[in-house]
Amino acid sequence: MMMVICMATPDEKWATASFEEKYSMMMGSMSEADQKRSAQNVIHLCRCNKCQTNTETGEINAVYCTLGKSEGISEQRGCLCSECSITKTMSMRWKYYCTQGSAVGLSNLNR
Numbered sequence: 001m002m003m004v005i006c007m008a009t010p011d012e013k014w015a016t017a018s019f020e021e022k023y024s025m026m027m028g029s030m031s032e033a034d035q036k037r038s039a040q041n042v043i044h045l046c047r048c049n050k051c052q053t054n055t056e057t058g059e060i061n062a063v064y065c066t067l068g069k070s071e072g073i074s075e076q077r078g079c080l081c082s083e084c085s086i087t088k089t090m091s092m093r094w095k096y097y098c099t100q101g102s103a104v105g106l107s108n109l110n111r
């Protein structure tokens, strides 16, 4: 009798991992300062500075999914997060991080 053992490669594991699993793999051991630096490195991928919810406030900050809520945005006028490659890469499943807070805060990581 032949036994088949299925072992997922690291790429396969990443493809099916939840946000919580990916965050733990990538950022879990980083300091808050390193996480902020990491967010600055992907700012060019972020859609927030092109978003109607953001641009109408005049506040052109971004990466709210990592850096947390905006201090200037209170009205939700549409969200581009679902089109963002950071959202897809990290399997983030929320939106309106600018008004709701960071993905970590919305996740199961702090519960």
Ligand code: SF4
Pocket (backbone or CB within 6 Å): 047, 048, 049, 051, 052, 053, 054, 064, 065, 078, 079, 080, 081, 095, 096, 097, 098, 099
């Ligand atoms: S978090 Fe969503 S709604 Fe807020 S600025 Fe970014 S894309 Fe727009």
